Amino acid sequence: MGSTDKLPTSKPLEGIRVLDSTYVFALPYAGGLLADLGADVIKVEGPGRPDVSRTGGFAGCFPDGEVGADWWNRASTYNLLHRGKRSLTLDLTKPEARQIFQELVAISDVVMENYTPRVMKNWGLDYASLRDIKPDLIMVSNTGYGHGDGPYSEYPAQATTQEGTHGHCWVSGYVGGPPSKVGASYVDFLSTWSAIFAISAALRYRNRTGKGQWVDLAMYQSGAMFISEYIMDYMVNGRLGERIGNRHPQRAPQGCYPAKGQDQWVVLSVGSDQQWEALAKLMGRPDLLADGRFATLSGRQEHHDELDTAIAQWTVGHDRYALMEKLQGVGIAASPVFLNRDTHLDPHFKARGFLETATFPEERDIGTRPFVGRPYRFSRSDVSIQGPAPAFGQDNQDIITQLLGAPSGEYETLVEEGTVASAPTRGEPNVPGTFEEQIAMGRLAGRDEDYKAKLGIP
Amino acid sequence: MDGGILEGVKVLDISQDIAGSFCARLLGDYGADVVKVEPSSGADLRRMGPFFKDDPHPEKSLFFLIANLNKRGITLNLEALEGPALFKKLAEGADVVVESYKPSYLSTLGLGYDDLESINPGLVMTSVTHFGQNGPYSQYEGEEIVDYAMGAIMSISGTADREPLKHGGFQAQYEAGLNAAGATAVALLVQTNLGVGQHVDVSTVECVSSTMIGNQSMYSFTGAIQPRRKPLGTQFGQPMPCADGWVLNQAGGGATWDDIADFYEQPILKEHRFSNQTLRNENGEELDALLVDAIKDKGKWDLFAKASKMRMLFGLVQTPEELARCPQLESRDFYRDIEHPVMGPLKVPAVLFNLSLTPYSLRHCAPTLGQHNTDVYCNEMGTSEDELARWRETGTI
Secondary structure, eight states: OOSOOOOTTOOTTTTOEEEEEOOSSHHHHHHHHHHHTTOEEEEEEBTTBOOTTTSGGGSOOOGGGOOOTTGGGTOHHHHHHTTTOEEEEOOTTSHHHHHHHHHHHHTOSEEEEOSOHHHHHHTTOSHHHHHHHOTTOEEEEEESSOSSSOTTTTOOOOHHHHHHHTTTGGGOSSTTSOOOOOSSOOHHHHHHHHHHHHHHHHHHHHHHHSOOEEEEEEHHHHHHHTTHHHHHHHHHHOOOOOOOTTOBTTBSSEEEEEOSSTTOEEEEEOOSHHHHHHHHHHTTOHHHHHOGGGSSHHHHHHTHHHHHHHHHHHHTTSOHHHHHHHHHHTTOEEEEOOOHHHHHHOHHHHHHTOEEEEEOOGGGOOOEEEEEOOSEEESSSOOOOOSOOOOTTTTHHIIIIIISOOOTTHHHHHHHTTSSOSSOSSOOOOOOOOHHHHHHHTSOSEEOTTHHHHHTOO | OOOOTTTTOEEEEOOOSHHHHHHHHHHHHTTOEEEEEEOTTOOGGGGOSOBGGGOOOTTOBHHHHHHTTTOEEEEOOTTSTTHHHHHHHHHHTOSEEEEOSOTTHHHHTTOSHHHHHHHOTTOEEEEEESSOSSSTTTTSOOOHHHHHHHTSGGGGSSBTTSOOOOOSTTHHHHHHHHHHHHHHHHHHHHHHHHSOOEEEEEEHHHHHHHTOHHHHHHHHHHOEEOOOBOSSSOOTTSOEEETTEEEEEESBTTBOHHHHHHHHTOGGGGSGGGSSHHHHHHTHHHHHHHHHHHHTTSOHHHHHHHHHHTTOEEEEOOOHHHHHTOHHHHHTTOEEEEEETTTEEEEEEOOSSEESSSOOOOOOOOOOTTTTHIIIIIIITOOOHHHHHHHHHTTOO
């Protein structure tokens, strides 16, 4: 990066307050990234509606598999998504909670929510209502199919099922096989990133004009946007789109091949005749080079299966990192297939500092953990994970009595009536069984018992 | 009506690929004045399919079209003798430069961030590359499949009995374009607030890696390694075949497990052995058989409508054809009509998200090669027609 110095106070969103009344992955993650950028992000959850990233199958893992007494604060996914925020619990089904929410809106810059369209309206917390309280408010709503009068607008949705509706499954899968879903949530993140784009642009616009606005995100719409070329190919050429597995429409050979060792893989992609020549030489296969069937891109595409067999015979005898180095050394795009361990230990990732650590207060008993940072660096602005995710409702009293200046006694009443809480009244921890059981079931591939030493964390 | 949310922002897009082009397009979609700067041979993306009527003509790449909407276009050969000086002149008046060359290439031409910053301290330069600007792999060759491999998603996509599987299409490039637009907007906010520019370094591999929220934190919380799913007994939550296609269903939403059992008309699903996620995993093969049997004669659209009205999390696998005709996307004004100088009238996927005050607008089709040379060089920069002719002769443009 350039030689420019960091400015003394240069967190891009310093002084910006975000009210984050969102659940699951998409906007909660956006809230975490806004906190990285320096915003004061207040996560608002119902006492009886803890985020699913704390509970159930979406919660990920507990530290060393230990559920713990305050399990709702310990799940890995929750702690990644909500880094650097404050936590307020509010039962928004109650008018006094909605009153507090509105008071917070009046002193916030941004509100984010992801209820189905009718919910915020019924509560009088939709954009039209909140704009009366805070005229230059920026509000972001994220739904599966988008607000408006479309036929699916009220349909419930999450990324897993939307990966089918927005068209990605149709174009994903092994050659000749059925449609496939990727191994994690996908379309959520398109809303996460769209929110960062829209909020930053809207804050700039507000600073210039004094005007706020409403951002209406639909995960379905973003997902469809990302297969635009298939839609165009249908509309113009009548082509229906096909599944080509790990291949490329205009490069060959390209694929994922076994490397030496158990479940070790390498990918490579050949983009020119020169690269093909270099590959055949590396493989020690002058016979392939002499074979006219493979001399052109279209020939290599036509005989791709045969090339795959030959390449796999070569790769399987070599270490995956050594393969990357050899292939890259002759200008061929290649990489090992990273496991989650590699994300932590690979020298390039370490040099880039992509993962950032958060250290939890001692009473949380989570220790210090690395988390995914952000896919961009700024040469001047100071951006990083600001601290661990908060415990459930840990900032209730501060926010209600200090920030909002509620009269004495009010906070205690809210606690008594269950309007705010420091532990969820509903939800169960997701306890998937011991590591040994999960490995036996094929739910885990294995476990590094010495992972903390490998990561250099206590 | 107000202009676009980024109205007044001047962007030079010298990227040749999908990611950088899509970043600049998004800035243009929301109001920025974007000028695509191409070598006289045309950006690489002009040679990428699909093509209009399958004709591989440089003005008929549909991929170039969708990645370059809302831009004007000029030609400029950065490696020509007068190329760098001319580019600097353009960059003096720009707010943003988007580029996707290998790190350090532009510096060798005297057009790196430090060079441009010295003539325009407020400039935001957004570099979109596979591996980022620094680190041991920064000079490596990147490709779409490499992004998924190094981003770790491939290790858990596909099934355990086969090789890891990449996403369909060019998801990683779009992901990088969107993140680059977001990071650029952050830098523009800082530029407006503090009057300073900066270099923004976006890595496509890290965009993919950023989606690994469960996978990454599994290792840092437990040391466990996540595998691909087993081929059998794991179909719930994946595409399941029905009479005329595939559907997907996931537990949760507004439906209880008993509701789901009722939907499939399989009372046996209410038995203890299917009552939670862990048990459903253990009895996955039996679960798959029950579900697939229940829907094998049913149509996907009926299943989708009925399940969604029961508040179930339920999807169907739509084809590009179905998306092209989708009434929901229509209701969102997702598609817009354009008139392309060579391809003629076309409908294009256009709107990423909706804004209440400064809505999306489609102001330009993707430019033909050098379409706005006179517009930009003569009308805006004040270059004479003679000078322009000389630049053409010397191969500068």
